[in-house]
Amino acid sequence: MWFCRLRSPRLAMMWASSWCSPMRIDGRRPRARVAADMRGDFEISRIIASTFLTMSLCWDSSGSLIVAIGSSRATRVRESRAAPPHDQRQSRFGGRTMLRTRMADSTGSLRPVPAVEKTARILRALAEGGRPQGISELARALKVSKGTLRDILLTLDSHGFVVRDPDTRFRLGPQLRALADASSPDLRALAQPYLVSLMETFGETAILGVPHDGKLEIAARAEPTSGLHMSAPLGRRLPLDAGAHGKVLLHGEAIGYDDQELFRGVRAVAAAVTDARGRRVAAVMVVGFKERVDLRTLRRIGERCATAAVAMSRRIGAPARDEAVSA
Template identity: 30%
Template sequence: MGQPNPVAVLDKAVAILHAVRDEPATLAELVERTGLPRATTHRLAVALEGHRLVRRTPDGSWAPGPALAELGRAGADLTEQLADAATRHLVALRDASGESAQFYVRDGSTRVCVAAAERLSGLRDTVPVGARLPMTAGSAAHALLAFAPADEVTPLLPAASFTARTLLDVRRRGWAHSIAEREPGVASLSAPVRDGSGAVLGAVSVSGPVERLGRRPSPEVVGAVLDTAVAISRAVR
């Protein structure tokens, strides 16, 4: 008999977590919501309970466990650290590039602007903090997706303004550039921000009118964006 596929087991466990996300579920309801066999459902639910990812309610139903809240707080804390670090460095990037600067983190199929430094005068590309933009357009989306697993990228490509080759180029050179993907007349340049293991935490970006930022970004602006990405990465390690 072959060994269980660990990825398939993980997928089933995640299905159980989703099944109890909105309201508790009895074992029968878990089976109905997930479509998994009863024995498999019970075995995985018990295992998740052992890791405190689910818990039993007084009536015996399954509900989200305390470890999920702890992980959620940890994620929120990291985003706050990234936003604080980015805010300090985006001002210097704005001044060096002459363009508006932003920092984005990925949230599923969207990217969220968690820090920004706007150009002080003249024509600018304004992205307010808290804005949600699609992962299907713009250089920050390129930078966030270029190093993501293929199963996260492939479903987005049919609706994207870029191709798999675009992301391959970003992986090769370490930065991304787009023209009029998100908004007509706007160009942007982005680079991924990584943690100590190389995982992508977010993307730092500058954006502005194409006629000013250029169809081929200058080495000085590319260098400033890359230097800022490194500085933010170091600040949160």
């Protein structure tokens, strides 16, 4: 059985009735031809008429009109009794069973594309290997044929995703870095909700600092709208090897505390944000005057900074081993 989709019952019946109109062959009706041709024409007309008698109108689950064209009753009975394939659905109309194939754009299950899957495995193997590798070595490790592997590698080479060295070994290419940079989230936009939360919780200025040219640049901030508080102009640069941020970015501490070390009368606390490669790429900080932030409060703020830094690190793909931050 097969069926087609029409917009209205009127169009469906007009289309169906056109099948039963007298046939013209070479501009003449069948009776103008020889007896043999007439018998052939009659057989064609009989088939068309028989098909028309098996046609019916129904609506699918989306409400679209369908004209169903079936075979003889005996055949339909056999079809209705047969078990449908796993990837087909059944709908009934007037006691008749119609088999309908699932739409091709269904996203219910994953159907991997072999060539894409092999390409992903090749790129991952080159990345995890940490060095250029030859076709034979990769073929053994991935258990794929050398011919297929060679074709994929040369295609990737033409796009700059891998590079072929003079010794015919392959390594990752520069275009992968461009793709990675394009997919990296904007740390400034990512950090803003966390900075606002820290500022609103403790009433002090929250900062995102990013290392740049040997300095720490203030890339984002959240300042209280009233009351005495520290000001943090965007773009301002601080020494990278001092203060709370220096302790977490350069010295690897989980939480860095600054009790009037960088600026007199100012206390600060920082926690590092790590990227997918485990690098410490930014610092979440809170700064305030010593009269407003005692040492006990500074510890509490430090714990919240560490929690915010871990959450941000997850968002940019930090490894799981860097997610545990101890206070």
